Amino acid sequence: MALWPHENKEYQMKLKALVAALGLSTVAVAAQGAVLQQFTVEESAISGTPSNQVTADQITIRYEASIVQVLDAGTGVTSFTETGWFDATGLVLGNTAQSSYLNSPEASGYGMYGLFSVSGTISFVGTTALATFTSGSVALYADPTQDTVLSVVAGGTPSVNDVSGNDGILASSSQVLGGSQANVPLVGNQAASGGSYVINYGDLLLSALGESYFIDPINFYLNVVVTGENESFTPVLTAGNYTGLAQGDGSAGFYSVPEPASMTLLGLGLLGLGATVRRRRG
Numbered sequence: 001m002a003l004w005p006h007e008n009k010e011y012q013m014k015l016k017a018l019v020a021a022l023g024l025s026t027v028a029v030a031a032q033g034a035v036l037q038q039f040t041v042e043e044s045a046i047s048g049t050p051s052n053q054v055t056a057d058q059i060t061i062r063y064e065a066s067i068v069q070v071l072d073a074g075t076g077v078t079s080f081t082e083t084g085w086f087d088a089t090g091l092v093l094g095n096t097a098q099s100s101y102l103n104s105p106e107a108s109g110y111g112m113y114g115l116f117s118v119s120g121t122i123s124f125v126g127t128t129a130l131a132t133f134t135s136g137s138v139a140l141y142a143d144p145t146q147d148t149v150l151s152v153v154a155g156g157t158p159s160v161n162d163v164s165g166n167d168g169i170l171a172s173s174s175q176v177l178g179g180s181q182a183n184v185p186l187v188g189n190q191a192a193s194g195g196s197y198v199i200n201y202g203d204l205l206l207s208a209l210g211e212s213y214f215i216d217p218i219n220f221y222l223n224v225v226v227t228g229e230n231e232s233f234t235p236v237l238t239a240g241n242y243t244g245l246a247q248g249d250g251s252a253g254f255y256s257v258p259e260p261a262s263m264t265l266l267g268l269g270l271l272g273l274g275a276t277v278r279r280r281r282g
Helices: 009-022 024-032 208-213 260-271
Strands: 039-042 053-056 058-071 078-093 111-125 128-143 148-151 159-162 168-173 181-187 196-202 214-216 223-234 242-255
Touching: 039 208, 053 078, 058 111, 058 223, 078 148, 078 242, 111 148, 128 196, 128 208, 168 208, 168 223, 181 223, 208 214
Parallel strands: none
Antiparallel strands: 039 053, 039 214, 058 078, 058 242, 078 111, 111 128, 128 168, 128 181, 148 159, 181 196, 196 223, 223 242
């Protein structure tokens, strides 16, 4: 039996640094008036994985996405669509990585990934580019044999090569709620590295596999808030028409449906992180 991470100190240190840099716990407490909501997974729901229950309040991720940005010369409004994939890198409780079979190098290990899209408008004003997400979707999958290859090219949609053909969907949402925004610092008229984002997906639906995996609470949370930092834009993000790739880190936490005012506070809190400070499948 080999859980992961068990004595992988380098992994734990990197994961702890990521969670601390995101500042997710502090912001969520201020916005929600409560701590991050805990959940429990039963890993044996994933084919080939031994029985093991893990309690966490976040799933850490790394993402890559295509961004297509279009300026309407008539109205001056710039709209965009971002589509991409993410890898789940760990299960975290507070600032502590939890031992699990997720990404374990053993045969009993499994992977988890997601596909997502968001659309909205973006404005470049002063030293900040501010994006508002108005629609989108997300789907979370289990990869029992850790052999799925994910990729995306600028201007395209994610490519998923499920080598063994055994991946299963865990949860999905096709609703983006208010307060979903991103902040990117500008140097001149170009984006610098850094910036923060918050995407609040509502009306979360678990599949039968998802109900076997996410075992507590029984009446599972109705929304998932994905927050994090943008690490890079290739080429550099600029105003006007643009096509490129974005990469970054993040964390997903589950919640009961918050009041609209609370989500606005959460968005503002994360945007205030601004310039604060990729396991990628090959």
